[in-house]
């Protein structure tokens with residue numbers, strides 16, 4: 001390979017985000033002299049000098065590895081998705097920490113969905129927005145969350161410019177949105193961007209920040225995502241049978257589909273709804289009414305007026321497309337999706353039940369089914385364990401193959417314990433770097449990392465300070481509890497939780513064993529999943545629709561200690577982790593105090609089991625429990641299982657019915 005060929009091979013490898021879950025490719029980028037931790041490899045390759053490329057080109061092993069990875073990518077792309085049967089719409093996609101276009105679970109799930117769709121060669125494409133400022137970065141200022149806004153260029157991420165610009169009606173004006181394409185393995189992800197010179201300053205800023213701005217800003221973003229997204233799909237020449245809305249934020253895609261139906265055979269709005277219904281699938285992600293997008297009629301009416309005019313329908317009929325169960329003067333995006341969708345689902349069995357209750361009075365609400373969330377194994381399992389599993393279980397473990405996971409019983413304890421110790425090292429380093437704390441390599445490490453939304457109760461353990469302090473003071477059975485997570489900048493109570501956790505960590509009682517790691521993102525999350533022994537999850541049941549962080553911990557051998565909510569409610573078997581009993585107190589305060597006591601008492605038992613052999617390494621009983629965790633959960637928690645469920649239970653039946 002000559003210099004130019006090597007550079008273009010590396011650019012090609014960097015521009016397809018398969019590298020985000022193939023650590024052998026990622027390792028090539030890490031070896032570049034221009035590599036930095038927070039930069040996309042595409043930028044790192046582009047900034048190589050000719051001399052640097054020349055010296056890489058002289059390294060036969062490096063060139064051989066690049067050629068090998070490129071041949072692999074070409075093989076994958078031989079079956080790239082070019083005309084998808086299904087298009088998946090989402091306001092956020094968490095593919096890698098260096099493309100920070102996600103805020104939390106919803107985006108991570110969307111990223112994992114695409115990666116597994118690519119692995120399983122399902123004919124799916126995707127649509128989202130490109131946010132110039134992504135989501136905020138977090139740092140601590142005097143023990144409180146402070147926010148920093150960065151600026152990103154699509155060119156730096158290796159996205160391709162499709163040359164397509166779509167027009168989106170926004171109230172009385174038309175906004176242009178440019179369409180980028182991000183490759184995620186075989187899957188094309190279209191990202192719309194309104195930051196174009198022909199748009200007004202206001203409109204250029206529509207796609208500026210994920211979940212930034214006020215309600216009007218949110219409404220404008222959602223028009224671009226839904227209406228603009230469906231138009232981008234058409235402009236690509238895609239003719240999908242199914243449009244899948246990941247949460248209600250993209251619900252306006254229905255407006256665009258209704259518009260096409262009205263321009264065609266549909267004589268009335270009701271006819272148009274029936275015409276588009278077989279094509280719409282809706283996944284709801286929250287049982288918390290505050291988590292659902294709702295727009296006051298006074299705000300949304302001017303935005304829906306152009307359609308009402310062109311269809312010749314009264315605006316009241318168009319507003320009635322999103323009937324809010326509680327407020328007749330509010331447009332509800334989830335209700336819109338339910339009203340027009342042939343099929344709708346929640347994201348765990350329990351969440352399906354809760355959603356049928358919550359939306360019982362909304363058309364379509366009583367038929368909500370469920371597909372339980374899963375996680376993309378090769379993104380979330382440490383390279384150390386991937387090597388061990390590939391060698392001992394066969395590579396199908398990553399696709400959730402139950403037979404492969406059974407072979408975990410043959411893997412000897414030493415191999416498991418050594419791999420886990422190896423994976424703890426980067427966490428020890430990260431913690432020291434970001435918080436100055438020291439993690440004892442023999443300590444039982446308990447992790448809690450997720451958005452700091454109040455229902456997740458990051459401060460639950462602090463309700464019994466004496467009990468907690470005694471656990472943290474135990475030198476015979478050392479433990480260390482690690483926290484990470486961002487609160488939405490407008491969420492004052494969420495920010496107070498962070499302040500409380502940070503302050504306790506700095507107190508004498510915490511004994512240096514209770515730490516907060518700032519700037520939670522995919523990178524921090526991976527370090528935590530790789531290094532934690534126990535994953536703590538204590539939301540208010542049943543508000544955690546699924547939760548996925550515990551699934552990622554489980555795949556790395558971290559054992560769950562959790563309230564019976566979301567995915568855990570259906571997968572706990574009494575031995576693959578621990579259930580925190582749910583209090584039946586009707587008073588919230590009493591409930592929290594009781595559940596806190598239960599969690600602390602369990603953590604005491606857990607520390608005793610971990611340290612039972614007194615050898616400074618996890619006990620044999622513990623390692624057995626890890627094997628049981630892998631054997632029982634490995635087949636269930638992967639996104640491969642989830643995406644197969646979507647394909648078998650929703651996509652294929654919907655496509656067959658067309």
Ligand SMILES: *Cc1c(COP(=O)(O)O)cnc(C)c1O
Nearest residue numbers: 104105450521522525547548549
């Ligand atoms: C998995 C993950 C989440 C979701 O965690 P939950 O337990 O579902 O709240 C959020 N953020 C990041 C970075 C993650 O990796």
